[in-house]
Each structure stands twice: as structure tokens, then as C-alpha cells.
Amino acid sequence: MGENGFEKWVLTVTAQTPTNIAVIKYWGKRDETLILPINDSISVTLDPSHLCTTTTVAVSPSFEQDRMWLNDKEISLSGGRYQSVLREIRSRATDFEDKEKNIKISKKDWEKLHLHIASYNNFPTAAGLASSAAGLACFVFALAKLMNVKEDESKLSAIARQGSGSACRSLFGGFAKWIMGKDEDGSDSVAVQLVDEKHWDDLVIVIAVVCSRQKETSSTSGMRESVETSLLLQHRAKEVVPKRIKQMEEAIANRDFASFTQLTCADSNQFHAVCLDTCPPIFYMNDTSHRIISCVEKWNRSEESPQVAYTFDAGPNAVMIARDRKAAAQLLQRLLFYFPPNSDIDLNSYIIGDKSILQDAGIQGKNDIEALPTPPEMKDAQKYRGDVSYFICTRPGRGPVVISDVSQSLLNPETGLPK
Amino acid sequence: MGENGFEKWVLTVTAQTPTNIAVIKYWGKRDETLILPINDSISVTLDPSHLCTTTTVAVSPSFEQDRMWLNDKEISLSGGRYQSVLREIRSRATDFEDKEKNIKISKKDWEKLHLHIASYNNFPTAAGLASSAAGLACFVFALAKLMNVKEDESKLSAIARQGSGSACRSLFGGFAKWIMGKDEDGSDSVAVQLVDEKHWDDLVIVIAVVCSRQKETSSTSGMRESVETSLLLQHRAKEVVPKRIKQMEEAIANRDFASFTQLTCADSNQFHAVCLDTCPPIFYMNDTSHRIISCVEKWNRSEESPQVAYTFDAGPNAVMIARDRKAAAQLLQRLLFYFPPNSDIDLNSYIIGDKSILQDAGIQGKNDIEALPTPPEMKDAQKYRGDVSYFICTRPGRGPVVISDVSQSLLNPETGLPK
Numbered sequence: 001m002g003e004n005g006f007e008k009w010v011l012t013v014t015a016q017t018p019t020n021i022a023v024i025k026y027w028g029k030r031d032e033t034l035i036l037p038i039n040d041s042i043s044v045t046l047d048p049s050h051l052c053t054t055t056t057v058a059v060s061p062s063f064e065q066d067r068m069w070l071n072d073k074e075i076s077l078s079g080g081r082y083q084s085v086l087r088e089i090r091s092r093a094t095d096f097e098d099k100e101k102n103i104k105i106s107k108k109d110w111e112k113l114h115l116h117i118a119s120y121n122n123f124p125t126a127a128g129l130a131s132s133a134a135g136l137a138c139f140v141f142a143l144a145k146l147m148n149v150k151e152d153e154s155k156l157s158a159i160a161r162q163g164s165g166s167a168c169r170s171l172f173g174g175f176a177k178w179i180m181g182k183d184e185d186g187s188d189s190v191a192v193q194l195v196d197e198k199h200w201d202d203l204v205i206v207i208a209v210v211c212s213r214q215k216e217t218s219s220t221s222g223m224r225e226s227v228e229t230s231l232l233l234q235h236r237a238k239e240v241v242p243k244r245i246k247q248m249e250e251a252i253a254n255r256d257f258a259s260f261t262q263l264t265c266a267d268s269n270q271f272h273a274v275c276l277d278t279c280p281p282i283f284y285m286n287d288t289s290h291r292i293i294s295c296v297e298k299w300n301r302s303e304e305s306p307q308v309a310y311t312f313d314a315g316p317n318a319v320m321i322a323r324d325r326k327a328a329a330q331l332l333q334r335l336l337f338y339f340p341p342n343s344d345i346d347l348n349s350y351i352i353g354d355k356s357i358l359q360d361a362g363i364q365g366k367n368d369i370e371a372l373p374t375p376p377e378m379k380d381a382q383k384y385r386g387d388v389s390y391f392i393c394t395r396p397g398r399g400p401v402v403i404s405d406v407s408q409s410l411l412n413p414e415t416g417l418p419k
Numbered sequence: 420m421g422e423n424g425f426e427k428w429v430l431t432v433t434a435q436t437p438t439n440i441a442v443i444k445y446w447g448k449r450d451e452t453l454i455l456p457i458n459d460s461i462s463v464t465l466d467p468s469h470l471c472t473t474t475t476v477a478v479s480p481s482f483e484q485d486r487m488w489l490n491d492k493e494i495s496l497s498g499g500r501y502q503s504v505l506r507e508i509r510s511r512a513t514d515f516e517d518k519e520k521n522i523k524i525s526k527k528d529w530e531k532l533h534l535h536i537a538s539y540n541n542f543p544t545a546a547g548l549a550s551s552a553a554g555l556a557c558f559v560f561a562l563a564k565l566m567n568v569k570e571d572e573s574k575l576s577a578i579a580r581q582g583s584g585s586a587c588r589s590l591f592g593g594f595a596k597w598i599m600g601k602d603e604d605g606s607d608s609v610a611v612q613l614v615d616e617k618h619w620d621d622l623v624i625v626i627a628v629v630c631s632r633q634k635e636t637s638s639t640s641g642m643r644e645s646v647e648t649s650l651l652l653q654h655r656a657k658e659v660v661p662k663r664i665k666q667m668e669e670a671i672a673n674r675d676f677a678s679f680t681q682l683t684c685a686d687s688n689q690f691h692a693v694c695l696d697t698c699p700p701i702f703y704m705n706d707t708s709h710r711i712i713s714c715v716e717k718w719n720r721s722e723e724s725p726q727v728a729y730t731f732d733a734g735p736n737a738v739m740i741a742r743d744r745k746a747a748a749q750l751l752q753r754l755l756f757y758f759p760p761n762s763d764i765d766l767n768s769y770i771i772g773d774k775s776i777l778q779d780a781g782i783q784g785k786n787d788i789e790a791l792p793t794p795p796e797m798k799d800a801q802k803y804r805g806d807v808s809y810f811i812c813t814r815p816g817r818g819p820v821v822i823s824d825v826s827q828s829l830l831n832p833e834t835g836l837p838k
Contacts, residue, residue, distance in 0.1 A: 235654040269700045273692035280716040281688045297699040
């Protein structure tokens with residue numbers, strides 16, 4: 001730092017990190033502080049064009065304290081999780097030099113310099129779509145780039161893990177596996193990439209954001225209660241998941257959609273079974289979630305081979321993975337038949353993300369939804385208008401990237417304050 | 420028979436048999452034909468004044484075939500289950516003589532004589548309240564009395580079991596245990612009484628019959644699918660239930676309501692967890708069931724010790740067991756606060772059974788329901804009007820009895836046809 005110590009330079013890095021959805025679920029910690037899980041898990045990374053966190057981190061000798069803004073609102077960084085992540089990243093910082101801007105930061109300077117961090121989710125934080133996974137991963141990734149941390153994504157994943165367990169899987173595109181590890185210090189509890197997003201690029205993902213009148217148990221306290229009280233959880237972690245992880249890795253490697261669907265659905269249901277076996281029981285799925293499952297199950301069984309896999313995290317929203325665009329269009333027709341929008345909602349805000357699937361489904365306007373025929377596999381045609389808030393169409397996507405376009409920075413490059 | 424062979428006599432027996440609700444659940448058969456379970460189960464018998472089956476069985480040399488009427492409608496007796504029960508009972512028939520009426524039936528005559536059977540449930544058959552348990556138990560009990568079968572209730576329970584598994588527990592009042600047994604022929608898979616209905620007579624039972632838009636999976640096919648596909652069911656049956664059975668027997672023997680509640684709720688939730696772990700998943704509870712659980716759980720946790728246990732069978736209805744009348748009255752206040760009746764329903768048909776609990780709760784009319792204060796343990800006061808069809812107030816009750824009052828016979832004593 002030296003010669004620059006009293007100058008007003010601000011150094012920034014902006015990064016974008018995807019969210020991810022587990023297809024073999026993480027539920028239960030063996031160490032609450034280090035966030036070490038009781039089983040491996042596997043996830044698919046979602047396309048950041050539709051669901052991602054953007055984070056700008058800045059450092060300047062003029063900053064007087066570490067500060068953070070999430071979705072334009074200042075939040076406290078004093079929580080244990082942010083603090084351990086910051087400590088881990090700072091300890092791995094290396095010398096940095098930008099000759100052009102005449103900025104030089106030595107390894108030990110990073111201990112003293114304060115940071116500004118601004119983060120923004122391009123989707124509703126409260127929608128239960130793993131915003132904390134994308135957020136913590138982006139926090140770690142952006143800071144690592146800023147501080148010139150030389151370690152690879154897997155090493156960074158072990159840091160992100162300490163902020164939010166599932167965040168470690170957001171450091172990779174395509175499909176990622178979080179290896180539970182054995183070491184007491186958690187150093188081998190890291191994520192690795194199984195395949196990148198190009199490996200299985202037929203897949204299309206449709207998310208139903210489900211209306212709910214219930215406040216859900218946080219996943220942190222929910223999994224703690226499951227570990228303490230469920231008599232089925234350990235059996236799941238020790239006997240069931242290890243086999244499923246192997247089978248799922250094979251299914252992904254071979255693009256075997258039938259096995260992928262069987263494993264994904266069974267594992268989601270088993271995770272929710274363990275929640276129900278918790279005392280007091282935890283209900284994340286509601287009647288709408290159940291109806292979506294019935295709709296997909298009936299359709300899959302009426303076809304020669306499964307068309308769609310479903311999975312639910314710690315909330316009522318359904319994440320559905322269709323084998324290809326054709327299946328996704330047919331899925332959307334079914335979903336819109338059962339869950340048409342309320343009259344005050346326009347189609348454009350009812351289906352967001354990749355709207356081209358809507359074209360494939362032959363739906364140009366709300367009239368087309370009302371004209372949809374009863375799916376042939378269904379006998380009853382009861383509709384549940386208004387029970388879904390909106391749908392997101394997306395696909396598997398890439399891992400974190402640095403965004404060099406300064407216009408996308410969330411912090412003013414002069415002041416280091418939110419734009 | 421001999422000298423009476425061509426006479427027109429009709430011999431009848433009328434019996435009344437209670438229904439029962441498992442507090443440690445039966446889910447899964449190891450033998451589908453003999454109906455042998457994969458674990459022991461324990462149930463409480465419900466007071467037959469509120470929930471029971473009445474069955475009249477008749478024999479006459481004038482009957483040309485076996486016939487049966489259920490709730491005034493003739494039904495077929497050709498099903499495998501009725502046939503095996505009839506065969507088992509007939510094989511145990513003994514000589515019968517009524518000197519007054521000059522009727523004499525020898526052991527071997529029973530093979531040739533035809534039967535008329537009329538059965539009636541004093542509660543809605545479709546309400547998911549174990550009507551088949553009471554029905555089959557009554558079928559067996561009444562026929563055993565008619566045919567002068569000398570065996571005790573446990574021996575009879577093994578016959579009832581072959582008609583409907585949980586029916587075997589309806590041959591006893593109070594609390595009954597169905598021992599799974601080991602023998603391949605099922606002869607040791609019988610029910611026994613743990614304690615009679617006087618042992619723990621503080622208990623009060625409130626049943627919420629929940630509205631449902633879903634057609635439920637039958638328990639027969641549901642448990643078959645769980646046995647075939649759930650990876651948690653065997654662990655439950657082998658590792659979890661045996662311990663719970665012992666603990667539940669102790670809790671009942673000691674009238675330990677705290678342990679009773681913990682075990683009852685946990686076992687109900689685990690049974691539904693196994694249903695969810697089935698492929699495709701089975702959902703018996705709906706959002707209303709979940710809300711009832713939340714209401715009871717919150718209240719129990721706000722008190723020094725639990726006030727109410729809950730359990731759900733293969734449907735959305737809640738069976739709640741209150742520690743005493745005071746707790747039952749407070750429970751009813753809470754339930755009526757959250758689930759007030761629709762305006763077109765009168766109080767008298769909204770709460771049925773033992774209406775004295777309603778008096779204890781200070782509710783004389785529908786105005787009193789609307790005036791109920793928010794329960795102190797609850798923050799939100801959202802109401803779910805119309806989500807419960809009606810409530811039944813009852814208590815643990817006695818086992819089967821023969822009804823000697825001929826006016827209660829369901830068959831005409833002259834013709835042997837339904838009255």
C-alpha cells in the first residue's frame with residue numbers, strides 16, 4: 001500500500017454467480033459451525049441469465065469499515081457466517097498490483113483494508129429459490145478475485161460452504177457434487193464439477209413459484225431439528241444416499257433421463273419425508289406442491305418413458321426438469337391448464353425467463369391458456385386458478401464469471417458506495 | 420338340523436363393535452393373503468356410542484344363498500376377504516341348540532346353511548374413520564356368536580385380521596396390541612388387550628373430519644406400494660417400531676400422557692413420512708391436516724406438559740386425544756377458533772358425539788364461536804372457515820357386545836331380510 005495509503009483510489013470487482021438446485025439433497029449437518037454435511041449431495045446449476053446473484057466488491061484506503069448492501073438495503077456483516085468467510089478469504093489474499101492505476105496492495109495490507117460489498121439477486125429473495133447459495137458463492141468468488149486469491153474453485157467452495165452449505169455447489173456450472181469429506185477441520189468438504197453445462201444441454205427447467213399462506217421453517221433450524229429428532233435421517237444419510245449418489249453420477253454421465261428422474265423425484269420425496277419425521281414435523285410442501293407432483297407423476301406414467309423430473313427444496317416451489325424442449329412445452333401446457341393465472345395478471349409476468357418455451361407450447365396470449373384441452377392422462381379437469389404466483393423457464397447454466405463491463409458494477413467506482 | 424330342516428325358523432344374533440385408531444401404526448404386510456404385518460401396532464378403541472358398526476347375522480334353512488347388506492345396500496360377499504373369513508368361522512362352528520324354539524344345528528350343518536348379514540355404521544363410511552376395521556370385526560364377532568364358536572377374542576382376532584388387518588384390534592375395548600407374530604400360517608398374528616377402557620378414563624377424543632378435494636389411495640394399495648418402493652419402511656419396521664411398542668405399552672400402563680403424546684405424534688408423522696417416501700409418493704394429509712398439527716404442537720409447547728396427542732390414518736382427518744375434559748374443552752375452543760363452521764351449518768351438526776364437551780368450552784351457539792379469542796400461544800389469527808366438515812367428540816370405549824334387544828336387529832326375525 002505504502003505510497004498510495006492516502007490516495008482516494010477504489011478498486012472493484014464485479015462477479016455473477018448462479019443459483020443451484022439439489023437433485024440429491026443436503027439435509028443435516030455433522031458440524032454446525034464449519035457447516036459439514038452428513039451426506040454428499042448433487043445439484044444442477046441454473047442459468048444465471050434467469051436466476052443469479054451479481055456482487056460488486058470494492059476496497060479502498062478511504063473505507064472506514066466493512067459494509068454490505070443486499071438488494072439496495074444496507075445489512076450487517078457482523079453475523080458469524082460472513083465473518084468466518086471474510087477471515088478465510090483475507091488469510092488467502094496475495095500481493096496485488098495495478099501498474100496502470102498505480103495501486104499496490106501487499107498480502108498483509110488486506111488485513112487492514114476495509115471492504116464494501118453490494119449484492120443483487122435478479123429474482124425475488126423470498127421466493128425460496130436458494131438465493132443464499134448464489135449470494136454466498138458470489139460473495140466468496142468476487143472477494144477471491146479482488147484479493148488475488150490463487151486457489152481453485154474447489155478450494156473456494158470450502159470457504160463458501162462455511163457461509164451457506166449449498167453455496168459451495170454454486171461455484172460450478174452444469175452439475176456439481178458436494179463431497180461431505182471426513183476431516184474434522186472440513187478441508188475436504190468441497191464441491192467438484194461433475195460435468196459442465198454443455199454436457200446435457202437438452203434439459204429445460206420450469207420452476208413453479210407457489211403461493212403460500214405459511215411462514216416456512218428456515219432450512220438451518222429445520223435440518224438441526226431433523227438431526228436431533230428424526231429416527232429416519234441417519235438411515236437415509238448412511239444407507240440410502242451413498243448408493244443414490246453413485247447412481248446419479250452414472251445417470252448424469254450417461255444422460256440417462258429415466259434414471260435421473262427416478263432418483264431426483266425419490267430423493268426429493270425422501271427429504272420431505274425426513275422433514276415430516278422431525279419433531280415437531282416440518283411441512284415445506286403444500287396442497288399445490290402435491291397437485292404438481294400428481295400431475296407430473298400421472299403424465300410420466302402415461303408415457304413410455306419419463307418426461308419430467310421434479311424436486312422441491314425447503315419451500316412449496318416446484319423445480320421441474322424436462323428431458324427436452326418438446327417435453328418442456330407439453331409440461332407448460334399441463335401446468336397452465338391446472339394453474340391458470342388470475343385475471344389481473346398478464347401472461348408476460350406469469351411466465352418469466354426463457355419465454356420461447358411458451359411459443360413452442362403454442363401460447364401467445366391468455367386466451368390460449370383458457371383454450372388448453374384437458375391433458376389426455378387426466379380424468380378430472382379441476383383447475384386451481386391463482387395457486388401458482390408465476391413460472392420461470394430456464395435451463396442448466398454456467399458457473400461464476402467476472403463481469404468486466406464497469407457499467408454493471410453495483411458500486412460507484414469513485415466513491416465505493418452503491419450507485 | 421334334521422327334524423327342523425324344512426321349517427321356516429330364522430336364528431339371528433346382533434352385535435355392536437367399535438372402531439379403533441392406531442397410536443403406533445400398522446403400515447406394510449409381509450403376507451398379502453393372510454394379512455400379516457411387518458410390525459406390531461397399538462390402538463385405542465373408540466366409544467361405540469359415537470362410532471361403531473352394528474351387524475345382525477341370521478341363519479335359516481330357508482336361505483338359498485349367503486347375502487349381505489351394508490348400510491341398507493346389498494353388496495357382494497364373493498370377495499376373497501369375506502370368503503376366507505366365512506370359511507374360517509364355519510370351520511370353528513360347534514353344535515347349537517335352542518330348546519325353546521326347537522332349533523338344533525350340528526357342527527356339520529353349518530357348512531350347508533346359508534347366512535344373511537346386515538351391517539350398519541353409525542358414522543359416514545367414506546369419512547376415513549376405519550369403518551372397515553369395525554365392520555370386519557363385527558362380522559366375525561356376530562358370526563362367531565351365532566355359530567357357537569368357543570374360541571376367545573384373540574383367536575377371533577386372527578380371523579378378523581384376514582378380512583381387514585386393523586379389524587383384529589377392534590375385538591377389545593380400551594387399548595389393544597396387534598402382535599405381528601412369526602408363524603407362516605399367521606396363527607400367532609393376533610390382537611390382545613393391553614388395558615380395558617376403565618384404566619385411563621380421563622382421556623377425551625376429538626376427531627376433525629376434514630374436507631378434501633382429493634381421492635385418497637386405498638390403504639391396501641398404499642401399503643403395498645410402500646413395501647415395494649420405500650427405502651425407509653423396513654428401517655421403521657425393524658428398528659424404530661419395536662422400541663416404540665415397548666415405550667407405548669409402558670406409557671399406557673402408567674397413564675404417562677407426556678410419553679403417550681410424544682410417541683403417538685411421532686409415529687403418526689413417521690407413517691406419513693413413509694407414505695411420502697413411496698414411489699409415487701402418497702399424500703394423505705392436506706393443508707388443513709398440517710394446520711391442525713401446527714395448532715396442537717404450538718399449544719402443547721406453550722404449556723408445561725402436552726395437552727393433546729394427534730394421529731392421522733390414511734386420510735386427512737385428525738384424531739386428537741386430550742389428556743382430560745379440561746384439555747378437550749380448550750382444544751375445542753382452539754379448533755373452533757381456526758375452523759369456524761360455514762354459515763349454512765348449525766352447531767348441532769358441526770359438533771357431534773358427546774356434546775357435553777361443548778358446554779365445558781362455554782359454547783352454546785354459533786355466536787360463541789365467533790366471539791372466541793385468539794389462543795394466547797398464537798400470533799396470527801387467520802381463520803380457515805369451512806375447511807373442517809364436522810367434529811366428533813368421543814372417548815376410549817368398550818369392545819364388542821351382543822345386543823339382545825331384538826328391536827335393534829337389522830334383519831326381520833321372520834324373513835331374515837333387512838327391516
